[in-house]
Amino acid sequence: xxxxxxxxxxxxxxxxxxxxxxxxxxxxxxxxxxxxxxxxxxxxxxxxxxxxxxxxxxxxxxxxxxxxxxxxxxxxxxxxxxxxxxxxxxxxxxxxxxxxxxxxxxxxxxxxxxxxxxxxxxxxxxxxxxxxxxxxxxxxxxxxxxxxxxxxxxxxxxxxxxxxxxxxxxxxxxxxxxxxxxxxxxxxxxxxxxxxxxxxxxxxxxxxxxxxxxxxxxxxxxxxxxxxxxxxxxxxxxxxxxxxxxxxxxxxxxxxxxxxxxxxxxxxxxxxxxxxxxxxxxxxxxxxxxxxxxxxxxxxxxxxxxxxxxxxxxxxxxxxxxxxxxxxxxxxx
Amino acid sequence: xxxxxxxxxxxxxxxxxxxxxxxxxxxxxxxxxxxxxxxxxxxxxxxxxxxxxxxxxxxxxxxxxxxxxxxxxxxxxxxxxxxxxxxxxxxxxxxxxxxxxxxxxxxxxxxxxxxxxxxxxxxxxxxxxxxxxxxxxxxxxxxxxxxxxxxxxxxxxxxxxxxxxxxxxxxxxxxxxxxxxxxxxxxxxxxxxxxxxxxxxxxxxxxxxxxxxxxxxxxxxxxxxxxxxxxxxxxxxxxxxxxxxxxxxxxxxxxxxxxxxxxxxxxxxxxxxxxxxxxxxxxxxxxxxxxxxxxxxxxxxxxxxxxxx
Ligand code: SF4
Numbered sequence: 294x295x296x297x298x299x300x301x302x303x304x305x306x307x308x309x310x311x312x313x314x315x316x317x318x319x320x321x322x323x324x325x326x327x328x329x330x331x332x333x334x335x336x337x338x339x340x341x342x343x344x345x346x347x348x349x350x351x352x353x354x355x356x357x358x359x360x361x362x363x364x365x366x367x368x369x370x371x372x373x374x375x376x377x378x379x380x381x382x383x384x385x386x387x388x389x390x391x392x393x394x395x396x397x398x399x400x401x402x403x404x405x406x407x408x409x410x411x412x413x414x415x416x417x418x419x420x421x422x423x424x425x426x427x428x429x430x431x432x433x434x435x436x437x438x439x440x441x442x443x444x445x446x447x448x449x450x451x452x453x454x455x456x457x458x459x460x461x462x463x464x465x466x467x468x469x470x471x472x473x474x475x476x477x478x479x480x481x482x483x484x485x486x487x488x489x490x491x492x493x494x495x496x497x498x499x500x501x502x503x504x505x506x507x508x509x510x511x512x513x514x515x516x517x518x519x520x521x522x523x524x525x526x527x528x529x530x531x532x533x534x535x536x537x538x539x540x541x542x543x544x545x546x547x548x549x550x551x552x553x554x555x556x557x558x559x560x561x562x563x564x565x566x567x568x569x570x571x572x573x574x575x576x577x578x579x580x581x582x583x584x585x586x587x588x589x590x591x592x593x594x595x596x597x598x599x600x601x602x603x604x605x606x607x608x609x610x611x612x613x614x615x616x617x618x619x620x621x622x623x624x625x626x
Numbered sequence: 627x628x629x630x631x632x633x634x635x636x637x638x639x640x641x642x643x644x645x646x647x648x649x650x651x652x653x654x655x656x657x658x659x660x661x662x663x664x665x666x667x668x669x670x671x672x673x674x675x676x677x678x679x680x681x682x683x684x685x686x687x688x689x690x691x692x693x694x695x696x697x698x699x700x701x702x703x704x705x706x707x708x709x710x711x712x713x714x715x716x717x718x719x720x721x722x723x724x725x726x727x728x729x730x731x732x733x734x735x736x737x738x739x740x741x742x743x744x745x746x747x748x749x750x751x752x753x754x755x756x757x758x759x760x761x762x763x764x765x766x767x768x769x770x771x772x773x774x775x776x777x778x779x780x781x782x783x784x785x786x787x788x789x790x791x792x793x794x795x796x797x798x799x800x801x802x803x804x805x806x807x808x809x810x811x812x813x814x815x816x817x818x819x820x821x822x823x824x825x826x827x828x829x830x831x832x833x834x835x836x837x838x839x840x841x842x843x844x845x846x847x848x849x850x851x852x853x854x855x856x857x858x859x860x861x862x863x864x865x866x867x868x869x870x871x872x873x874x875x876x877x878x879x880x881x882x883x884x885x886x887x888x889x890x891x892x893x894x895x896x897x898x899x900x901x902x903x904x905x906x907x908x909x910x911x912x913x914x915x916x917x918x919x920x921x922x923x924x925x926x927x928x929x930x931x932x933x934x935x
Binding site for chain 2: 519520522523524525526527528529533537538541542545616617618621
C-alpha cells in the first residue's frame with residue numbers, strides 16, 4: 294500500500310511538472326508570436342481614436358507599458374503578471390479575461406459534455422455492432438457512414454443540420470443559446486436544452502465516426518484472440534463473447550480515445566459555435582481573433598492547453614484504474 | 627465414443643488478385659477414442675493436431691471445408707451438433723493462460739463455465755470453489771487475474787475449466803511444454819484421473835515421453851494424416867509398425883538419440899503416393915503409386931504398405 298501511495302505521488306508530481314513545462318512553452322511561443330505579429334498594442338488599445346493622439350502621447354503610453362524595454366524583460370514582466378492571475382482585460386467584451394473565459398466556458402460546457410457523451414456512447418455502440426458483425430451489410434452501412442463523416446468538415450455538417458432541422462423542419466432554433474428577448478434568468482432548462490441540442494449533435498457526429506472505427510477494429514482484434522477462441526470452445530455465443538469478454542477488453546482503448554478526443558472536441562466547438570451563433574467559448578475565440586483582442590486570445594490559448602492536457606491526463610489515468618495488469622502489477626509497468 | 631474416419635480439412639484461400647487456392651491441411655485422418663481411455667495424438671507442429679481439436683469443437687475458421695466422417699456417441703458431428711455440444715459434452719483444456727481473458731478474474735471465468743453448462747450463478751460459484759479446492763488452489767486464487775498465476779497454478783486452473791463440465795470427451799491441447807517435470811507429472815495425472823471418471827481424454831502433444839507416460843494408445847500424425855495407432859506398450863516392446871513412428875522412438879535421448887532427418891512436406895506440395903515417402907528408408911516404387919490405406923497389423927493400425935516387415 295505504501296508503495297502504491299508513493300507511485301501515485303510520483304505520478305502526480307510528474308504530471309504537474311510536465312504541465313508546468315507545457316504552459317511555459319506555450320507562454321514563450323505565444324509571446325514571441327505576438328511580438329512578431331503586426332498588431333500594434335497601442336493601436337489595438339486605442340482603436341478608432343488613434344487619429345486624435347499625437348506621436349508624443351503614443352510614445353508616453355508605450356513607455357508606461359514598457360514597450361521600449363528589450364523583449365526578454367517584457368517577457369518576464371508579462372509572465373509575472375500571468376502567474377499572479379492578472380490576465381488583463383478583454384477589449385471586445387470590456388471585462389477581465391478570466392471572467393470572460395469562465396462565463397463563456399459555462400455556456401459551452403453543457404454542449405461539450407452532451408457532445409462528448411453522445412459521441413462516446415453512440416461511437417462505442419456502432420463500433421461494437423459493426424465489429425461483431427464484420428463483413429455483414431450492417432457493418433458495411435456503419436463503415437460507410439463513419440468514413441463519410443470522418444472525411445466531412447465539421448462546419449459543413451453543422452450547416453447541413455441547421456438547414457434540415459432549423460430551416461426546413463423548424464424543429465430546432467436557428468441560433469443562440471436562448472430565445473431572443475428573454476432575460477438570462479428567465480430561460481428555462483428546456484429552452485436551454487432545446488438550443489444546445491443541435492450544436493451538440495453536430496459536434497458529436499464527427500467524434501462518433503472516429504470512435505466507432507477504432508472500436509470496430511479493436512473488437513475485431515479481440516475476437517481473433519486465443520481467449521475468445523477458448524470462450525467459444527466453452528460454448529459461449531457471439532453475443533456472449535462480446536458481452537463477457539469483448540466489452541471488457543475494448544473499453545480501455547475506447548476510454549483512452551474518448552478522453553484524448555477532448556482536444557478535437559474543443560477545436561470543433563470553435564466552428565460549430567460559429568455556425569450556430571452559440572455564444573460559448575468557441576465563438577469568443579473567433580471574435581477575439583478577428584478583432585485582435587490579444588489578452589483574450591492569450592487567455593484562451595492557455596485555457597485550451599490546460600483543457601486538452603487534463604483530457605490527456607485522464608486518458609493516462611484510465612489505464613492504472615481499469616487495467617488490473619497495471620493496477621496490481623505496479624503503476625510503472 | 628468418438629470415431630473419426632477419413633477426415634479431411636481444406637482451406638480456401640485467396641492469392642494475390644482473386645485466384646482461389648485450395649490448401650489441404652488434413653487428409654485421411656483416422657482416430658477413435660473410447661470412454662475411460664487416454665489417447666495421445668502425437669505429431670510435429672503442422673501435422674494437424676490442433677486443427678483436429680478445432681474441428682471437433684466446431685471452431686474452425688469460416689474458410690475451412692470438412693470431408694470424411696466424425697461421429698460422437700454414435701451420431702455424426704454436424705456443425706450444428708458441434709455448436710450444441712462444445713463446452714458441454716466436449717471440452718477443451720487450452721495450451722496456456724493466454725487462452726484466458728486477461729482482464730477477468732480466474733474465479734469469474736471458471737464460474738462462467740458452470741453457467742454456460744446451465745447452472746445458476748450461485749451454483750456455478752459453489753462448483754467453481756469446490757473444483758479449485760479439489761486441485762489445492764487456495765481460495766485467493768479466485769480473485770487473481772491470469773497474469774498473476776504461476777505455471778503450475780495456471781495448469782490447474784485450466785484443468786478446472788474442463789472438470790467443471792459434464793464433458794464425456796476432454797481435449798487437452800499441448801498441456802506440458804515449458805513446465806517443471808513435477809508439474810508435468812501432476813498435469814498428466816489429472817488427465818488420468820479424468821479418464822478414471824469415465825471420460826475419454828484426447829492428449830494433443832509433440833512430446834513422446836509425456837504421451838507414453840499417461841496414454842493407453844498413441845495416434846501418430848504426419849502431414850495431416852494418421853500414420854499409426856499403437857498401444858502405448860508397443861513402443862517399449864519394439865512392436866511399432868510405421869517407419870516414422872520407429873524413427874521418432876529412436877530419436878529419444880534414452881534410445882539412439884538420432885534425429886529424424888528431413889522435414890514434413892508442406893500442404894502446398896504434398897507428394898503423390900505415401901506422404902512419408904521422401905523420408906522413408908523402406909521406400910519402393912509401389913509407395914509412389916497411391917496413398918496407403920489404414921490397415922490392421924499386429925493389433926494396431928498403420929498406413930504403410932510394407933508394415934509387415
Ligand atoms: S508406404 Fe512406403 S514410403 Fe510410405 S512409409 Fe511405408 S514403406 Fe515408407
